[in-house]
Amino acid sequence: xxxxxxxxxxxxxxxxxxxxxxxxxxxxxxxxxxxxxxxxxxxxxxxxxxxxxxxxxxxxxxxxxxxxxxxxxxxxxxxxxxxxxxxxxxxxxxxxxxxxxxxxxxxxxxxxxxxxxxxxxxxxxxxxxxxxxxxxxxxxxxxxxxxxxxxxxxxxxxxxxxxxxxxxxxxxxxxxxxxxxxxxxxxxxxxxxxxxxxxxxxxxxxxxxxxxxxxxxxxxxxxxxxxxxxxxxxxxxxxxxxxxxxxxxxxxxxxxxxxxxxxx
Amino acid sequence: xxxxxxxxxxxxxxxxxxxxxxxxxxxxxxxxxxxxxxxxxxxxxxxxxxxxxxxxxxxxxxxxxxxxxxxxxxxxxxxxxxxxxxxxxxxxxxxxxxxxxxxxxxxxxxxxxxxxxxxxxxxxxxxxxxxxxxxxxxxxxxxxxxxxxxxxxxxxxxxxxxxxxxxxxxxxxxxxxxxxxxxxxxxxxxxxxxxxxxxxxxxxxxxxxxxxxxxxxxxxxxxxxxxxxxxxxxxxxxxxxxxxxxxxxxxxxxxxxxxxxxxx
Numbered sequence: 001x002x003x004x005x006x007x008x009x010x011x012x013x014x015x016x017x018x019x020x021x022x023x024x025x026x027x028x029x030x031x032x033x034x035x036x037x038x039x040x041x042x043x044x045x046x047x048x049x050x051x052x053x054x055x056x057x058x059x060x061x062x063x064x065x066x067x068x069x070x071x072x073x074x075x076x077x078x079x080x081x082x083x084x085x086x087x088x089x090x091x092x093x094x095x096x097x098x099x100x101x102x103x104x105x106x107x108x109x110x111x112x113x114x115x116x117x118x119x120x121x122x123x124x125x126x127x128x129x130x131x132x133x134x135x136x137x138x139x140x141x142x143x144x145x146x147x148x149x150x151x152x153x154x155x156x157x158x159x160x161x162x163x164x165x166x167x168x169x170x171x172x173x174x175x176x177x178x179x180x181x182x183x184x185x186x187x188x189x190x191x192x193x194x195x196x197x198x199x200x201x202x203x204x205x206x207x208x209x210x211x212x213x214x215x216x217x218x219x220x221x222x223x224x225x226x227x228x229x230x231x232x233x234x235x236x237x238x239x240x241x242x243x244x245x246x247x248x249x250x251x252x253x254x255x256x257x258x259x260x261x262x263x264x
Numbered sequence: 265x266x267x268x269x270x271x272x273x274x275x276x277x278x279x280x281x282x283x284x285x286x287x288x289x290x291x292x293x294x295x296x297x298x299x300x301x302x303x304x305x306x307x308x309x310x311x312x313x314x315x316x317x318x319x320x321x322x323x324x325x326x327x328x329x330x331x332x333x334x335x336x337x338x339x340x341x342x343x344x345x346x347x348x349x350x351x352x353x354x355x356x357x358x359x360x361x362x363x364x365x366x367x368x369x370x371x372x373x374x375x376x377x378x379x380x381x382x383x384x385x386x387x388x389x390x391x392x393x394x395x396x397x398x399x400x401x402x403x404x405x406x407x408x409x410x411x412x413x414x415x416x417x418x419x420x421x422x423x424x425x426x427x428x429x430x431x432x433x434x435x436x437x438x439x440x441x442x443x444x445x446x447x448x449x450x451x452x453x454x455x456x457x458x459x460x461x462x463x464x465x466x467x468x469x470x471x472x473x474x475x476x477x478x479x480x481x482x483x484x485x486x487x488x489x490x491x492x493x494x495x496x497x498x499x500x501x502x503x504x505x506x507x508x509x510x511x512x513x514x515x516x517x518x519x520x521x522x523x524x525x526x527x528x
Contacts, residue, residue, distance in 0.1 A: 112524050116514040128527040148457050148519075150414030151528040176488050182456055185487060189453030192446055193412050223449060224440050250380040255412075260376050263392040264415040 001238040002136055004163065004197070005035035006216040008233040010205025013047030016059045020045065023082060024070050031075035035236065036136045038075055040082030041203035042111075042144050042167040043095060049208035050085070053093065056121045060087035063098060063108040072103035079136045083143060083167035086110065092123040097141050097167050101134045111143040112152075128155065137162040137241045140196075144168040147200070148186055150193075157194035158256065162241040164190075166200045170213035181215040184225065192223025195247045195255050197239050204233055265502040266400055268427065268461070269299035270480040272497045274469025277311030280323045284309065287346060288334050295339035299500065300400045302339055304346030305467035306375075306408050306431040307359060313472035314349070317357065320385045324351035327362060327372040336367035343400045347407060347431035350374065356387040361405050361431050365398045375407040376416075392419065401426040401505045404460075408432040411464070412450055414457075421458035422520065426505040428454075430464045434477035445479040448489065456487025459511045459519050461503050468497055 007026035011019045023044050030038040042048070045067060050056040061067060061084050071080045079101050086096035086108065094110040095118055110125025111118075129152070131140045140156035140163070147153065147166050156164060170183050179185075183200065191198045198219045203212050216235040218227040221244045226237035247255040271290035275283045287308050294302040306312070309331060314320040325331060325348050335344045343365050350360035350372065358374040359382055374389025375382075393416070395404045404425035410416055411430050420428060434447050443449075447464065455462045462483045467476050480493040482501040485508045490501035511519040 112527055113522055116517040119516050124524075145517075145522070149523060149528075150418060150454075150457060151523070151525070154414060155528045179488065182487055185449060186453045186457060189450045190414075193414060193450060223446055224443065252383050253380045253409075258377055258409070259413060259415070260388075261415075263376055264413075264419045 002036045002241045003034050003236065003238050004037045004199045004218050005030040005033065006039045006199055006201035006218060006229070006235040008041065008202055008204050008214060008216045008229045008235065009044070010203060011041070011044050011047045013049050013207050014055050014059050015047065016045060019047065020067055024074050027071050027074040027080055031078055033236065035078055037079045037139065037163065037165065037199065039165045039199050039201035040167060041201050042083035042169045043085055044082050044167070046085035047207055048169045049210055050121055053121055056085055056093050057087065057091065060085045060093055062087055063105055068098050068100060068105050072100045076103045079134045079139060081141055081165040081167060088123070093121055094125060095122045095143060097143050099132060099141055106134065107132055107141065109141045109143070111146060113145045113149055115145040128152070131156055131159045131161045140164045142166045144170070147183065147190065150190065153190040153194055157196045161196055162244040163197045163199060166198060168200050168202050170202050170215055172211040172213045181213045184215055184217050187217065187219055188223040188225065191219045191221060193255065195221050196244045197221050197241060202229070266300045266505045267298050267500065267502050268301045268463045268482050269294040269297065270303045270463055270465035270482060270493070270499040272305065272466055272468050272478060272480045272493045272499065273308070274467060275305070275308050275311045277313050277471050278319050278323050279311065280309060283311065284331055288338050291335050291344055292338040295342055297500065299342055301343045301403065301427065301429065301463065303429045303463050303465035304431060305465050306347035306433045307349055308346050308467070310349035311471055312433045313474055314385060317385055320349055320357050321351065321355065324349045324357055326351055327369055332362050332364060332369050336364045340367045343398045343403060345405055345429040345431060352387065357385055358389060359386045359407060361407050363396060363405055370398065371396055371405065373405045373407070375410060377409045377413055379409040392416070395420055395423045395425045404428045406430045408434070411447065411454065414454065417454040417458055421460045425460055426508040427461045427463060430462060432464050432466050434466050434479055436475040436477045445477045448479055448481050451481065451483055452487040452489065455483045455485060457519065459485050460508045461485050461505060466493070
């Protein structure tokens, strides 16, 4: 079994020292609980409601920033996936996710589907997200709105992902009484139709008037929510990631073999 | 507003006269309630648990069968979508859906994704499902398992569907307490990420040991269930189908324009 842990803290906007401490502490806490895979929110180092390119640039990091090595030291036996504001070539800013495996940075993915006013701050990634062969399984990385493009979840599943790790910041939106957040419904469906586990790590708090859904969820390969954020702000479940490797559902049904790619 | 009605009867397997009466009665009842779009279950004329090709052939129909004209007469001002066992060229059998608009047959779609043992009876369709410009809006037609292929729901939405009409037969599968049927979760997500309404019409009863989910649902373009089957066996809601025609969600977010097709 693989212990998948989403830590859902409340970063402070544009406060790098605070968020550094907050994120390292969250990673350390998860590692102490035996987490194999630790997911942090989108933009956990910078906060989300950055008011200008200048403010975002003031808290932008490169993937070789010592902060990521700190995450690695805090969980030296785990995979860690967390969001940050990235400073790229020519000073361009990206909404990115760093991935560490056993203390080493193994990838930095730039969000390819920017939501709303993110387009005023960030340059979208030019490459599809990776599926990484880590010490804890094959992990695909998406960031927030990326998850709402079924082409992309399908692509990562077809490339062999066991688990999709999804740093998110979900602004709270209206929903009918008794319903799950719409983003969780989308994740459940993506998990079920692709036979892949999904861990979405949302954030907490209110930032410059924006409330967050606090909807972190660990979802199994059949699409069922196995853990939601509790009062401690964590969602954690032990998943059988090997179950993501068969797409056969009955003697004659197979989620992938039954596709008709010539028709779409 | 468009009144969308799913009628969820319990057909009898291989009993064409019974199912003829049942389906015509369901269509007439829906029309009397002012339904603009009426969806019947998959294979409503034949039943589902057909035990052999010979038995399926004994209740197979061609699209010019008088039964469909009866559906048309029962709802002369509506669109009707319902499933049937189709006899095609060379005696091949198909799991199909007939579509009538104002009494006239306008399409017969052959299911392209056959579930499990359906593969032992039916030949899958060789053409993607249509989006039909009907008197009641642009309607895409899928059958049951088709809905679980996000490539296909996306395709029909991109082709301009306002509503997906989905005759289904959902065998009852286990689900955690308090959860919706997994197929409904998949439909909700497909509706939300594509901004398209979806009407899934399931069936009732038990047939040769198979229980059905009785999970008919009318879902709006934001992915929320607006009606589920009640004790009368109907799910009916008035939907604003014009709302499916804009994919813009905020000043800078658009479900379709935000796609990155070059990446997938």
